[in-house]
Amino acid sequence: MSSGDISYGNFRAIEGAARKASQGEDADERFCGSLYNPSYGYFSKQVVIFTPGEPFIFNDIADEPEFHRLLGERYTEFEDKLDLKQPNESRQLWHTPTELFRPYYGESVARYLVENYKISQFPYHDLIIYEMGAGNGTLMLNILDYIRDADPSVYQRTKYKIIEISPNLASMQANQLMRNADARGHASKVEIINKSIFEWNQVVASPCYFVAMEVFDNFAHDAIRYDPTTEEPLQGTVLIDAGGDFYEFYTPQIDPVASRYMRVRHAATGGKYPHPLYQNRFRRVLRGALPFQPNLSDPEYIPTRLMQFFDVLERYFPGHKLVTSDFHDLPDTIKGINAPVVQTRYQRRTVPVTTALVHQGYFDILFPTDFNVMESMYRAITGKLTRVLSHEDFLRRWAYVEETQTKSGENPLLNWYKNASVMTTV
Template identity: 45%
Template sequence: MNRLGNVLPQACARRHLASQFQCSRARPFTSTPASLKATRVRRAAAGKDKINYNADVFFDEKPDPDHVDYARVTANDLEQCTAPPTRVKMLVRDFIEDSLYNPNYGYFPTQATIFTSSDTIIDFNSQRNSDQFQDEVAQRYSAYGMDEDGPGRQIWHTPTELFKPYYGRAIAQCLVAEYLLKYFPYEDLVIYEIGAGNGTLALDILDYLRDEYPEVYERTHYNIVEISGRLAELQKDKLLPQHPCVQVTHKSIFHWDKREPAPCFFLAMEVVDNFAHDMIRYDYRTLEPYQGLMTIDANGDFGIYYTRVTDPLIMSFLALRRRLGHPPPLPSLLKSSTMRSIYNNLPFAPNLSTPEYIPTRLLSLLRTLRQHFPRHRLLLSDFSSLPDTIPGVNAPVVQTRYQNKMVPCKTLFVRQGYFDIFFPTHFERLRDMYEHMLAQPLGQADITPVPTRLSPLASSASALSTGEGFFSSYLPPNRRPPVDGVASASGLPVGERKSSVFTHAEFLETYADVSSTRLKNGENPLLDFYKNVKFLF
């Protein structure tokens, strides 16, 4: 069973927030929060209700009086909480991040179990067809036992586990090909991986390098950045006895504060789908965006309200999107002020747009890469589309495993820690954001000496960017601006090749040994599965 289950009746739990925040238990999700109902009753009594309103939210410049005194918190503030809080309010991204990563009750530290198909490698060539292959996977799932009452063990698999060791070897071949072309023998092979799960991908990569490229393996440094303490210990136990070149750091990548001056490869495989997003909606009268804040009252009930955008990260994302020419998800008809006026006078027309989930934490990752890994090469893979999402633009799947079945929900208001929340990634827009970020000069606060050791590829000459036009009158469109102080292998300031987007099959056809995963009837699950996954490299 993968992370995407069949559509089943909604069976979601609901949680809530409040001031001088405390911890509370969840109650079943039943209906609209009582505080929201009271708000509508007061408005109706005061004659302030409108024809044009949203049935699911209240929309004022100030929060409802019941919530105005709640403590405003972030996911970092809640890390010391041993149970979900009450009487608090927070941005949607902080709620998602707390639900998934809180060290005491978050989904990944306490609930998630990554499927491991045992030490026996599946013999793909002996399988008749994909049906027999899936039966084989199902038998290995059965080793985890059956769920009884309540939410079951949260088991899901990744391509790394399903196609081991061939998937990991394909990633290794991609990295070593680039390394041999550009850096060997002058630089070490430095790899960073975030969210390494069970450590299987790292193990398969390092085993492959040790067996096939021993001269490269001797110069390999493999660094894992892992937010889950439980998984960090599992990774150490699995990897260190066999590969002393591994270093595991128990830390969120968003708290990373060390600068890596050497060329390195940065892996984010099946990770960014669980990065927290913010929710915004647009006022159809002015097209102004509003940020969503979630509230949890003393009884544990959720609410949500909208305010003008004041969060710096949301503002940065929206500004970057405008700069790149990525339009907001608004009907083109409403770009005209005349048509907006007509629309807003229609009976029962919503005054706010459909919720949009924006990848603000993904922007944080790009900033971290730009600042702390100036000579990195990013290899990222994840879902490009998802079924069974909750309502909204770029909305997530919210699901849990219940009595051996994956149950998708219709709302984000679910008990913290018991539900997986994961988003699709728009890879073409991500590529544009990423390349734009890398093209920007570092701010004065970010400037530190680059190479800390001598390298044949390092230059002591003046900044390359000042002379990049000496050899040609233009910078090739498929190249980034050069990194100051660092020459290319040819000595010319041509910069790194820009990233491209590949489908799952395109990438693996290039780097994988596809003959090892071919079934008897000619099907190849390594290429045929995960059609909603893409790569950025």
């Protein structure tokens, strides 16, 4: 996609800076390199997953402020050790609930999987678990440890398969299985498949569970704006010049993926979804007649890659049940509907910016997930029924919450991530 010294790509391409689970940005190979290029890729050279060391003993912690303090100390110790080996002022460090609340968070997911498996599949089928976006493999180990200890009969029937596009992370996950005797005991249960989920080409006929925790927030999106008068949609396109500068423009030629997304969304939701033009049309036209008004609406960011993921599940995993968690709301987003947070880290501080047109490989781009729209589209594409719970409600049902309660009665496992939801296939 290049002509002379100028490179073009639709808006999906700029998300090469996305964090951990884009599973293959296909718009332009030049942009994809910002994720996985061995010299400068975000996963290859930039991203570090924070691990706090030994699990926190929450019952011995006074309250949530003390937990914040202890977590801050462990963050500092973690980065100090990294800096002794190789100082890096722009280190991209992030954490997940799996790491912060290890092993309790993973055990809650394991209980959900085991109980639902025993109700609907045991003993006629094996417990087959696919995980996408597995990070450094901590959730895998926590789930397998719990099943082995709590239900040996189910453990004998368990198979765990990680689908991981990043060679770096796939290697890290394999190393997790070798770190001690307990982990090595799971090796025969685990298969790490180093490929993109969007390259999957074989049907898995057996019933299985598909786990995707904090994956959708980094799936590629398209930017769409609308003509306020005609209501015609226009799709965002990015131009990169020879100096590496980004230029954004919009064209009425909507590509087939984005066009299909808008058709499916409208049909699945009955036309009820957030939209930049959902306001009084007369007021909109009047406002457009005023001088110096923008000639296009604010952008909306549509999760086209998420739709394609549902297509993969429907086509290749017909017997799947999805277990997914992600953010339904995010602070400090850039302008637009369903707009992302774009941020980097410098000198151990998070630095948010106001545009998604950022240097490849150094910025995290996280989109909120509209679970109302996403649930409707998943149902329409797969034909399956679902349940959406808040992060807290899911954990109240499946975690042993007394294990993460502080002396004051506060419970960080329940109180953190209130901006997240969990969707499961029923």
